[in-house]
Amino acid sequence: MAATQKSTLFIVVALIIGLVIGAAAGYAAAPAKEVVKEVQVPVYSPLGTLPSEVKLGALLPLTGALSSYGENGKYALLMAQDDINEYVQEVLGLNLTFTFVIEDTQTSPDGALNAIKTLAAQGIKAVVGPYASGEASKVLSYAETNKIVVLSPSSTAPSLAIPDDMLFRTVPTDLAQGDAIAKILWNKGVRKAVIMYRNDDWGVGLNNVISEKFTELGGEVESIPYDPYAEEYSADVATLVDKVNAFGTGEDVGVVLVSFEDDGIDILTLAKEQDVLMSVKWFGTDGIAYSSKIASAVGDVCEQVGLVATIYSPAKSVKKEQFMEKYEAEYGMSPHPYSMNLYDSAWILALSVLEARTYDGEVIAKVLPKVADNYFGVSGWTKLNEAGDRAYGDYAITAVKLINGTYTWVDVGSYSAATGAVTWFAE
Structure with missing residues (x-):
């Protein structure tokens, strides 16, 4: 650690001591002796070694x-x-x-x-x-x-x-969000889920947590990784169609989209052309929640499939x-x-x-x-845990709704990390 800066103030103290020796009459007074003492006094600087900018x-x-x-x-x-x-x-x-x-x-x-x-x-x-x-x-x-x-x-x-x-x-971390998504799926009646996720650090991690937590609840999971930097996603969406068809198109089937804005728009645009994908429930994550680009480009698709997305809620x-x-x-x-x-x-x-x-x-x-x-x-x-990540936090559940002719994100529920409870707001 860098040493704390100390300003040194030199204080010169002149101590003039008059020594009078009066042993007997006739003796003259002795001359005064001057003692100079240097004392170092530390002075605290609130800026330490910081520059002015x-x-x-x-x-x-x-x-x-x-x-x-x-x-x-x-x-x-x-x-x-x-x-x-x-x-x-x-x-x-x-x-x-x-x-x-x-x-x-x-x-x-x-x-x-x-x-x-x-x-x-x-x-x-x-x-x-x-x-x-x-x-x-x-x-x-x-x-x-x-x-x-x-x-x-x-x-x-x-x-x-x-x-x-x-x-x-x-x-x-997504240990919390993954648990939230799994419980939201279950709460919505989904028992078979297909997770389509970005094949990167974030997507892989969130897919793993959702899969684990949803399986623990008794659900079935199929996962589809995709290249987040691909030019287009038609082959990936075709795989999604196959996975959903294998599960069936009942009320107990759902799709979880673990994407960012741009790739999410491309995937949802392609999904719009597939009747089987438009017939099942969709779920999103913090990668698209409250995204103005998503609402503007594919808000109609999100509303049609009832997509709800989770995100940390201040x-x-x-x-x-x-x-x-x-x-x-x-x-x-x-x-x-x-x-x-x-x-x-x-x-x-x-x-x-x-x-x-x-x-x-x-x-x-x-x-x-x-x-x-x-x-x-x-x-x-903003308390942090031992890994330096935020220790606590609940999640908003948000969905795209058509309001006054404009597709807008609206909070429709919440998830409590402390209790694991999913709460839906009255419409």
Whole structure:
């Protein structure tokens, strides 16, 4: 750990001692003796070795299969930057400015790695993002080697739940979401499920959890992995048709789509042409929940098959409501749950730098869990578990509905991680 800076104040103390020796009459007074003593007094500096401007990084999917998430998150990050600097300068009275340098990951592992290298070249030692688990997995080795703190608002792959690494996450892992989806399937009367999933870190992990949990409930599962970077998915959808036909098209059959926005749109567009796929229930995940692109492009398909999707739900609080009102007034749309996580991640990163009092990735990583444990933000309490991931969280169940001529995401239920209960809202 870097040593704490101490300013040394040299205080010169002149001690003039008059020594009068009066042994007998006739003796003259002895001359005064001057003693100079140097004392070192440590003075605390709240900024430690921090420069007047601290640059933090942001790995956002501004293009690619999660671009609407990234764009929505960018606005939340800009709000966080303003709010953090106002607090640091006006409340704490410090001569310090935090600046977030944004790089586009293109929603790809290689894009994320290139982005973090670009940030590292600028001396940046701590970043928020990336969004996707495949991206987080790709940058982790580089972050470990170069001692860069990575704080993701949305990476959920259980495979990345690694204690004592440089990756932290302000979202629960898919051990929770997978359990939620399995119970929602069962609650909806589904006993046979076909899971079509992205063949990447996130998709594989979520497929495994859903399959395990649904099987434990007594259900049957078939899984279809697909290349998330394929040019088109007609062969994969044809396989989906075969799997559904094998199960039958009764009320007890469902399809779980583990996709992002762009690949999800392509798959749902192809599914629209298959009567057998339009006759069964569909379920989605946080990869498409609240996606404006999904609602706009295939909202009609989602509504026809009754697709419901799960996503981490920030706890209700006054802070959350105030943030949502401010965001909507500023940008004319609602903040995505992962945008709220991103806002809080920015705060946690900045507060951790202040606590560390030095711009050193290892020191920041050491203090960050304690900072997160004591922070309650717009997404709720951000306490982390032993792997550095959000310890608690419930899930919203949302669906696309046609409202006033526009397809819109509407919350239709919730899942409690504490009780395992699925609750449906009255329409």
